[in-house]
Amino acid sequence: MxxxxxxxxxxxxxxxxxxxxxxxxxxxxxxxxxxxxxxxxxxxxxxxxxxxxxxxFNIHTVQYPKEKLPISPRYRAVHKLYRLLESGYERCIGCGLCEKICIANCIRMDTRYDENQRKEVTEYTINLGRCIFCGYCAEVCPELAIVHGGRYENASEQRAHFVLKEDMLTPLDFLKEGKQEEFPGFGAVSPNADERIKKTPLAY
Amino acid sequence: MFEAIAFYTFSAITIVMFTITVMSKNALYSMSALAAGMIIISGFFFLLDADFLGVVQIIVYTGAVMALYAFGMMFFDTTREVKESIRAPKLVFLLSGMSALLLVIALVAPIVSDHIEPLYPVVEGVENPQAVGIVLFTKYLVPFEVAAVMLLVAMISGIILAGKKMDKSLTLKTDGEDEFQNGGSK
Amino acid sequence: MTLTEFVIATVVKILVVLGLFSALAGFGTYLERKVLAFMQRRLGPMHVGPYGVLQVLADGIKLFTKEDIVPQNSVKPIFMIAPVIGAATAFIALAAVPLFPEFEIFGITVHPIISDVNVGVLFVLGVMASGLYAPLLAGMASANKWGLLGAARTVIQLLSYEVVTGLSIMAPLMMVGSLSLIDINNYQSGGFGDWIVWAQPVAFVLFLIAGFAETNRTPFDLLEHEAEIISGYATEYSGMRWGMFFIGEYANMITIAFLASLIFLGGFNDWGFIPGGLAIILKVSFLFFFFLWTRAAWPHIRPDQLMWLCWKILLPLAVINIVITGLVLMI
Structure with missing residues (x-):
């Protein structure tokens, strides 16, 4: 077609x-x-x-729990919070943009200044019962700190699982093993972003 | 011994079933009991080595009572009891009881006086269907054919009665030509 | 054979047939799901046991442990009896079917037929027909409108196919001259060319069609067609009562497959180098597979189409077939 x-x-x-x-x-x-x-x-x-x-015998069945279909990088499932690759600090700077833009009003965050006078997030929760997975939070995030992950299997004992800060944040040991892959999906910088950057004209 | 046990069991079940058929106010109970009784009767035929008649009893009454069910389905809510209004229950009971008694006496009298013997006893070597066929097509040929013709007449008249407006669809009718519904509502 | 031996032999046969065919009926559901899945490019049950073979067991446990719900407004005794009728008639019908040729085990000659009624064909068909009381009573007793529709369709179905079944096997019976299934089988003992299907192809096709209607298989799957009447007569049923309907249906399928292979396909006579016992298993398996095959391939028809088909097409065909057979036999 x-x-x-x-x-x-x-x-x-x-x-x-x-x-x-x-x-x-x-x-x-x-x-x-x-x-x-x-x-x-x-x-x-x-x-x-x-x-x-x-x-x-041309079988098309995907035996789901044993084998899974690859999902698109732009798939919008449960959120993740990323860390900086080198230092391991949280990427989130507590700007509150995601909280503001969220149209379902489901993100709540609590921030304070830490000893380095740097904004630090103490609480970060997403009410998945209200979240419509629109992806605005990931798109608006200036630091690419909150992104959508690929985890679509949300069965758990507690409805509060997956949505607390410690659930979403990449664990430190995980980061050290280099397993935090850069997010390629919705709201991420494009692969050729460097080439497309225009230098700021210094004329004024 | 087995015959005796089977006979008494079948008799008891048959009597119970037909009693339910008559006594029950629920159409579904009555019809189911009737069907069960009719099929149990075939057991007597099997006991008497009349396999063919027994099987025919099953086949014929399965279909026949099934048609009764169809009528029951159309006329009643079969899961509810039918309200009966009998003005003189004693009289009805007396009359029906008397006629039943008369029937039993008329049928049992020859057995009591020991004058009953089979007209066509089972012959060794002749199978059931053959025996039935021989009797049907020799001695009872005329009644058999008359019955066949009567059934044919009944079938043709049924088709004619039911088939008068068969070429008109009841469901595809528009409101203008809806004579049945208008007539019914007035 | 003394009376005691006879009683013991009969009881053993009954137990074997009951156990074997309940298991086969259960296994039939597994086969059906697998075959349908393969025909629709799916895998079917895969998780319980190797290739899902133990799925039957899991289903059985599920059905046995499920709550047995009887609706409040239903006619309770009849609601509870109906599935028993379905399963019982299916097995009673098997009583007069000779399953295998005679064989010897521990020096005893075994006739693999529970009761050799000499009007076997009629007995089997009559009992199977009365098996349709199960869906009828179930539908009428369950105080459910879908159930009632299913029951009404049962009546339609029985009154339609019953005549065709009887008339279609009439012609082969005229050729054989006996109603006993063993006699019919022995009539075809001459080998492949002696099969009645070659002499009576029309009767064979008619009998198969009527058999589909008798077992409510797909082209005539009216009683419980999900897309139209939810589950028909079985809408209100749950647990083992619902399971009994299924056991009855699959046992009926096997019975019809046995009947068709006994009457038309040479029965349990030796077929070339294949011994008789294996031959009839092959034939029955093929017919069973055919039941599943058509379910995957063919759409099902409306009740009025079933009546039209049975009364206006199949019945005249069957009568013409009988007349021609009679003429040929006379000459």
Whole structure:
């Protein structure tokens, strides 16, 4: 399918009507139709098709808990909080933009100044019962600190799981093993971001 | 011994079933008991080595009582009791009891006087269906054919009665030609 | 054979048939799910046991331990009896079916038939027909409108196919001249060319179609078609009572497969180099597979189409078949 066809909103032009004959009314015509349908072998075509598929054994089942389909990097599931790669500090600077922009009003954060006079987040929770996974928080975050992860399996004993700061934050040992991969998805900088940066004209 | 046990068991079940059929106010109980009784009766045929008749009893009454169920389904809410209004219950009870008694006496009298013997005893080597067939197509040929013709007549008249407006669809009718509903609501 | 021996042999046979066919009916559900899945490019049950073989066991445990719900407004005794009728008639019908050729075990000759009624065919068909009382009573007693619709469809179905079943096997019975399944089987003992299906192809097709209707399999799956009437007669059922309907249905399928192979496909006679016992297992398995195959391939029809098909097409065909057979036999 070409892009133009795909973008065409006026689909009615492309509709094709399948010719359907009116059902016969005269008894003789009805009888002929029955005969035709009986001996045409349409039923056996159906039998053959399913038998062929059985013999071909071309199975499409994904046995879900054992094997999972890869999900898109832009998939928006439960949130994650990232750390800085080198120092291991939290990326979040406590600016509160995510809290402000959240349209479902589900993010709550508590901040204070630490000993270095740096803003530090003490509490960070997301009410997943209200979250609509719109992705605005990840998009607005200037530090790429809050992102959407790929974890879509949300079964747990407590409804408060996954949503506290300690659940979302990358664990330190995890970071040290280099397992925190840079987020490629929604709101992330594009791979060629460096090339696209324009130098600030210093003329003024 | 087995025959005696089977006979008394079947008799008890049959009597109980038909009593329920008559006594119960719930149409579903009555019909189910009737069906069960009719099928249990086939047990007597099997006991008498009349396999063919027993099987025919099962087949015929399965279909027949099934049609009764269809009527029951259409006429009653079969899960509720039917309200009966009998003006003179004593009279009804007396009359029906008397007629039942008369029937029993009329049927049992020959057995009591020991004058009953099979007209067509089971012959060794002749199978059931063959025996039935021979009797049907020789001695009882005329009643058999008359019954067949009567059934044919009944079938044709049934088709004619039911089929008068068969070419008109009840569901595809528009409001203008809706004569049944208008007539019914007035 | 003395009376005691007879009683012991019969009881053993009954127990074997009951156990074997309950297990087979359960295993039939597994086979059905697997075959349907493969035909629809799925895998089917995979998790319980190797390739999901023990799924039957898991289902059985589930059904046995589930709560047995009886709705408040239902007619309780009949509601509770109905599934028992379904399962019982299916097994009673098996009583008159000769399952295998005679064989010897520990020096005793075994006739693998519980009761050799000499009108076997009629007995089996009659008992199977009365098995349709199960869905009828279930639907009418459960005080549920879907159930009532299912029950009404049961009546329609029985009154439609019953005549066709009887008339379709009439022609082969005329050729054989006996109603005993063993006699019918022995009639075809001459090998592949002696199978009645070659002489009576029309009767075979009619019998198969009526058999589908009798077991409520897919082209005539009216009684409990989910898309139309939720679950039909079984809407209010749960637990083992619901399971009994299923055991009855699968046992009926096996019985019809046995009947078709005994009457039309040469029964348990030796087939070339294949011994008789294996031959009938092969035939029955193929027919069982055919039941599943059509379920994957064919759409199901409306109740009025079933009546139209049975009364206007199949019944005249069956009668014409009988007339022609009679003429040929006369000449």
């Amino acid at each position: 070409s892009l133009e066809q795909f973008k065409d909103r006026n689909v009615s032009q492309n509709y094709r009507f399948i010719p359907v004959d009116k059902p016969p009314t005269a008894p003789m015509d009805k009888f002929k139709q029955v005969l035709k349908r009986t001996f045409k072998g349409e039923l056996f075509v159906g039998l053959w098709v399913v038998f062929r598929e059985m013999v071909k």
